Amino acid sequence: MPETPTGVSALKNPVEHPSEKPLKLMKLGSASEIYRILPLGLTVEEARAWYVNRILLPRLRWASAALIAALMILIAMLTELGTLLEQSLTTHMVIHDLLFLLSGFLFAYGISFLTQIASHLSGRLWTATAVLNRKCLNETALSVLPFASAALLIGYWYLPAQFSAAAANVTANVQMQLALLFAGGFIFVGSSFLSRRLKLIALVIVGKVLGLYGMFLLLTPQIVYSIYPAYEQAWAGATFLFLMLILDFTIMPLWLYSYFGKAPRTPLVNRNMF
Secondary structure (H helix, E strand, O other), X not given: OOOOOOHHHHHHOOXXXXXXXXXXXXXOOOOOOOEEEEOOOOOHHHHXXXXXXXXXXXHXXXXXXXXXXXXXXXXXXXXXXXXXXXXXXXXXXXXXXXXHHHHHHHHHHHHHHHHHHHHOOOHHHHHHXXXXXXXXXXXXXXXXXXXXXXXXXXXXXXXXXXXXHHHXXXXXXXXXXXXXXXXXXXXXXXXXXXXXXXXXXXXXXXXXXXXXXXXXXXXXXXXXXXXXXXXXXXXXXXXXXHHHHHHHHHHHHHHHHHXXXXXXXXXXXXXXXX
């Protein structure tokens, strides 16, 4: 009968060994009293090393990559490239503003991972983030609030008067860019509380909103954004309709496969925002 791996041998291959014991909740014994699921047979020091190498360091790498990418996008948009993209209504709405939203999303993504890491070093922060996470999961209204905040920020700056002012005035332009950064962060916060299937449905809903707005720009006889020529408004509307079709033909097969293809796996560790 094969022996159960213990100590360093269990640490090297804690999952693939055929005689691995079941998992249990283990107290690491640090000052912050961190609890996580770890293999049996490890000492406190080995368990701490396993957790740092398998959980904390990968999160730190992902957080660093996200923050660096967000910063690079932000710097690029503050150069002549950002000014060039603002010359056309289509590139302004579809590329310029989308990149600011993406930058805010990545900033929030990186900060959330850093918060996770910091929560394992502070007992008070661990308790606070756990309470906030449970509160948001139990209260649907709190989970919807970030999406509503993002929609209000984007909708306000896409009003014709505000959008034209941002395109003509430097101060208003900076305010719009900051608003889009925060909107991207709010989108990440809201999406972190959605399941994978709901995230796909949310993307389809976003596509429909883009399609309706594109149809409005394409069919309305009035010039909505007077700072740009009328033909650019039609191009922007057609582009939004095209983006809706791309999302539909990309997301719907994924959603159908996730719903009918196979049952979703239940993660051992909570992968929410905190």
